[in-house]
Every structure is written in C-alpha cells, then in structure tokens.
Amino acid sequence: MWGVAACLPLLSACSGPLSALEPAGPAAASTAFLWWVMLAGATAIFLFVLALVALAFWKPGIGRNVPPKRWLVWGGLAFPGVVLSALLVFALLTGERLLAHPGTPGLYTVEAHPTRWAWRFRYEDGRTSADVLHLPAGRPVDIRVVGSDVIHSFWVPRLGGKIDAIPGHVNTIRLQADRPGAYGGVCAEFCGVGHPAMKFAVAAHEVGDLEDALADLPQEGR
Numbered sequence: 400m401w402g403v404a405a406c407l408p409l410l411s412a413c414s415g416p417l418s419a420l421e422p423a424g425p426a427a428a429s430t431a432f433l434w435w436v437m438l439a440g441a442t443a444i445f446l447f448v449l450a451l452v453a454l455a456f457w458k459p460g461i462g463r464n465v466p467p468k469r470w471l472v473w474g475g476l477a478f479p480g481v482v483l484s485a486l487l488v489f490a491l492l493t494g495e496r497l498l499a500h501p502g503t504p505g506l507y508t509v510e511a512h513p514t515r516w517a518w519r520f521r522y523e524d525g526r527t528s529a530d531v532l533h534l535p536a537g538r539p540v541d542i543r544v545v546g547s548d549v550i551h552s553f554w555v556p557r558l559g560g561k562i563d564a565i566p567g568h569v570n571t572i573r574l575q576a577d578r579p580g581a582y583g584g585v586c587a588e589f590c591g592v593g594h595p596a597m598k599f600a601v602a603a604h605e606v607g608d609l610e611d612a613l614a615d616l617p618q619e620g621r
C-alpha cells in the first residue's frame with residue numbers, strides 16, 4: 400500500500416505532451432505496451448532474485464542440495480535465454496508494426512527538413528510550415544525525414560517512434576494520431592548548441608480541417 404503511494408508521484412511524471420507513456424496513436428501504443436511488458440518482467444525477475452537472496456539469509460544452506468552446476472545452467476543460461484528470446488520475438492513483432500509499409504490505403508505523406516536548429520515541413524500540395532507539423536487525425540502519415548547538415552532525430556513521443564535524419568539520406572517513419580489534438584515533437588539527437596530548443600509542435604486536425612489549416616501557409620517549389 401505504502402509502496403504504491405510512494406510510486407504515485409513518480410507515475411504522475413509519465414504524462415504530458417512529450418510522454419511516450421501517454422500514447423495517442425497505434426505505433427506509440429505498441430511501443431508503450433512493450434515498455435510496460437519490459438517493466439513488469441524486469442520487476443518480477445528482480446523480486447524473484449531478491450526473494451532468493453532473502454531465502455539464503457533466512458534459511459542458510461537451503462540451496463545446498465542443488466549442485467552449483469545446476470544453478471549456473473538453469474539460472475545463468477536457460478532462464479535468461481528463454482526470457483531474452485521471448486523479448487526479442489516480442490520486440491521484433493512490435494517493431495514490425497512501426498515500419499512504413501508501402502501501399503497502405505489512406506496514406507498521407509509529409510517531408511520533414513531538419514536543419515540547425517529548426518524544423519520545416521513540406522506537404523503534398525507543396526505548402527510548407529516552420530516548427531509546426533500539421534497532420535490529418537485517424538490516417539497513417541509517413542514522415543519522410545530529409546537529412547542535410549548534421550544528424551538530427553525526428554521524434555513525436557505520443558505518436559510513434561523516432562528516426563534519424565542522416566545527411567544525404569531520406570528516412571521514413573509512420574505516425575498516426577488517433578484523435579485531433581496538439582502534441583509535441585523534439586530533435587532527439589544532439590546536434591549542436593541549439594539542440595535543446597529544437598522542438599516543434601504537432602497539430603492533428605479532423606481530416607476535413609487539414610486543408611483549411613494548410614491554406615494560409617506559403618507554397619514553395621522543391
């Protein structure tokens with residue numbers, strides 16, 4: 400009871416515009432689920448090891464009948480082998496859901512151009528915005544992150560995973576916002592003195608409202 404009460408202030412820090420533990424889309428939700436599974440598993444293993452240590456103090460010699468080799472094989476090889484293999488499969492399946500598979504119906508595409516130390520976004524109709532990313536809610540959105548000057552990293556924690564911007568390359572990440580709303584995004588790779596301020600806002604609109612939001616933005620050629 401007191402342990403739960405002590406944890407509440409910590410858990411209250413798990414929300415907010417940049418919290419990956421408050422997912423607002425399917426990719427972020429599967430990442431957050433993986434995180435909770437890992438936390439639960441790590442906690443269970445930690446408590447199990449603590450229980451073994453406590454047992455050793457409480458009843459000295461209780462494990463004497465088990466040969467050391469058996470402890471090593473089962474506790475040091477079999478147990479971590481099974482746990483890590485299961486985790487690997489689970490993480491790979493989760494990662495598969497984050498990939499930008501081509502041919503998805505209803506897909507919307509935005510280019511992200513990070514430069515020291517600002518974000519510029521270019522939409523399908525050629526309009527651009529600075530430091531605000533407009534998205535349609537309820538639709539998968541591929542962000543094509545175009546690298547230019549140095550390595551940056553695109554990350555909207557509540558909507559999906561992060562992806563690096565590598566100079567000379569275009570990396571794509573798929574996001575989806577389940578509902579219209581305001582979310583936060585950051586550069587997640589140290590890129591120089593302006594890095595801490597290299598943030599952007601994400602505005603997810605009702606599908607019909609996106610055109611209105613983009614209407615006043617400047618239009619640029621490629």
Ligand SMILES: [Cu+2]
Pocket residue numbers: 551552586587588589590591594595597
């Ligand atoms: Cu940065």
